[in-house]
Amino acid sequence: MIEFRNVSKYYKNDWLALNRINLKFDKGQFYYLIGRSGAGKSTLLKMIYMEIFPSEGEIIVENFSSKTIKQNEIPLLRKRIGVIFQDFKLLKDRNVYDNVAFALQVTGEKYQNIRKKTLEALSLVKISHKRNSFPYQLSGGEQQKVAIARALVKEPFILIADEPTGNVDPEGTREIMDILFDINTKGTAILMATHDYSLIKKSIGKIIGLREGKIVNPEDIFKLDFSGGSKE
């Protein structure tokens, strides 16, 4: 459970990236966060895993609050949240298996469990056969699958995806989206930021629109931001 209470964020003290955001994310749901580039999507997501903090307002994530969390509690928070990025952020110096197992090692998982959980996560995203490959040997789509496995292996309650298909070909994009839907039906909440409205299946998720740091009606975004072909 995540809650934004009147959250604003200024960059460099004068650039208002988020403007009085009030939001609630429930367990098990699928959320789209849409808005064009620069709208503040990444900023909003980063606040959930507390890479950045509100200039005003408060964010509650489970039993952590942005106002009171201590530096040494942040790893505990991040253990509960899976994150994937447009640029995958895999560790280049180790293979697929180690990249995923790593997420368990750093969070202090028992040695006996690591192998089992890692292989499970890899098969969930259908990448087990490449477990000995290195990131540079994989396509964008495959790398993103590994990143998903790494995020899921910690069994988070939510998976945050920041433009997950930005560097993936159409074929891979479809697979990634299917995996995300699949994960969601198994109970993990998904919060996906995108400026690509063709990815949105309205029947499945809730849509949150963001423009210039403000929550707006998503229909307005479809009309104004996406209709003119202003996709990046």
Added chain:
Amino acid sequence: MIYILQETFKGFFKNKSMNLITIGIITISIFIFGLFIIGTVNLLNVITNAEDRVKMVAYLKEDITEEQIKNLENKISTILGVQTTEYISKEQALEDFKKDLKENSNLLSAFETNPLPPSIKINISMAFKTPENLKEISEKIKIFDGIDDVDYGAEWINELDRMVKILFLIDVILGIIIVFASIFIVFNTIRLTVLSRKEQIDIMDIIGATETYIETPYIIEGTIYGFFGSFLSTIILYILVEFISKKIPNIIFMNKNALFFFLFFGTLLGLIGSILSVKQCIFEIREIKKDDNLKRTLKKRSA
């Protein structure tokens, strides 16, 4: 713990050239530090040798009795700073003088009687070999009955003392500069190796690795660099000193204790350098992300 060691191991063999440069730089800075230590040790040695030669001699009156001599020796021995005393009779003094003169001893035949006075040689303990203390001791001795005069080379001592003070000041200032410079250099060198893996640290941080997990491999690595660096430079220093001592025989290398201290110092330098730099790097990475990168804002807005 196993993972942390694995990480260290990986880090160590990943950037071979980087590691070699790091060890090289640490070696050089510890080498300079070592040169300084050896210089200081040898300087102290020279000073000690010079001060060793400081001897106080109390000349006695000609008509002194044996009883009085015993008495005097006792009294002198109780003075603070006096280590031992040794009585030199007129005859003994003549013998010593003859030995000093060697072939020219026939000069002495010019005298009909022995011109040398009896004396008491006084050994002063190291800590009291300052001009002030020597003066004080000699004045205490002078007032005893049967003493003619006390000699300790006052001028020479003053000169030596001034030299020692100046040299010491220079040495201490140099030492402070070198210690700080080596910490700074080692810190920055290790910082570079940490920064070169900034991306990795960032990823680990986002995944939820604890600080201990992120930092420990770098700290172990830095400590190993420090150890190797000081080990190498000790060897180089040793060879260098061996080489020099063939030309200047009195030079001394460090003893075993100092050698140990030296390795310890280098390792500590690596340890402190890496703790400081990795903590600082993580802090920096987080701070940059937390707020404001003006460049990025400008770039995005103009694009």
